[in-house]
Amino acid sequence: MKPRAVLVGPPGAGKTTVGTLLAAALDVQFRDVDVDIEAVAGKPIPEIFIDDGEDHFRALERAAVASALSTFDGVLALGGGAILAAETRELLAGHTVVYLTVELSDAVSRVGLGSGRPLLALNPRATLKYLLDQRRPLYEQVATITVGTDGRTPEDIAAELAGKL
Ligand SMILES: Nc1ncnc2c1ncn2[C@@H]1O[C@H](COP(=O)(O)OP(=O)(O)O)[C@@H](O)[C@H]1O
Numbered sequence: 001m002k003p004r005a006v007l008v009g010p011p012g013a014g015k016t017t018v019g020t021l022l023a024a025a026l027d028v029q030f031r032d033v034d035v036d037i038e039a040v041a042g043k044p045i046p047e048i049f050i051d052d053g054e055d056h057f058r059a060l061e062r063a064a065v066a067s068a069l070s071t072f073d074g075v076l077a078l079g080g081g082a083i084l085a086a087e088t089r090e091l092l093a094g095h096t097v098v099y100l101t102v103e104l105s106d107a108v109s110r111v112g113l114g115s116g117r118p119l120l121a122l123n124p125r126a127t128l129k130y131l132l133d134q135r136r137p138l139y140e141q142v143a144t145i146t147v148g149t150d151g152r153t154p155e156d157i158a159a160e161l162a163g164k165l
């Protein structure tokens with residue numbers, strides 16, 4: 001069993017939002033790895049970062065992604081940093097991986113003050129700029145389909161993807 005599509009991209013790309021609409025359009029289930037991680041940890045992501053640290057969050061994330069990739073057949077959204085793990089990038093080979101791109105200005109306005117995203121809590125704009133530059137090659141490495149999201153509605157993006165899949 002494998003997901004119909006796996007959505008990757010930086011925070012604010014719209015993985016959760018577009019993924020939900022895409023799953024509805026394809027009439028399959030939607031799953032968000034961030035939600036799986038919170039269920040395993042028994043607390044929200046900001047609390048995992050505060051209580052246990054980012055390394056622990058990443059370990060939970062690697063396990064949650066590996067499990068979902070082998071047991072779930074709907075539309076799967078990863079967290080923006082999941083592709084930092086070489087193990088996860090390797091597991092993504094052979095999957096339909098959709099990279100939702102977003103430029104800094106749209107990402108900044110979408111994540112707002114970064115609430116619920118502990119990495120962005122201090123300085124969302126500067127951190128997003130760093131994350132976008134650091135991760136772009138990794139998203140490009142795993143992607144099989146790349147779709148731009150700037151200035152577009154989630155509905156429009158989901159409809160384009162539903163047509164492609
Ligand atoms: N194409 C879009 N245009 C405008 N706002 C968007 C778009 N996609 C997502 N959003 C908004 O941006 C925020 C972040 O979206 P989300 O789906 O959580 O992104 P991700 O899961 O990639 O971090 C949400 O408030 C969402 O409503």
Ligand SMILES: O=C(O)C1=C[C@@H](OP(=O)(O)O)[C@@H](O)[C@H](O)C1
Binds near residue numbers: 010034045082117118
């Ligand atoms: O970029 C990241 O490292 C993270 C992105 C978040 O998911 P979204 O990309 O859905 O915001 C979430 O997994 C966590 O806060 C870490």
Ligand SMILES: [Mg+2]
Binds near residue numbers: 015016078
């Ligand atoms: Mg998300």
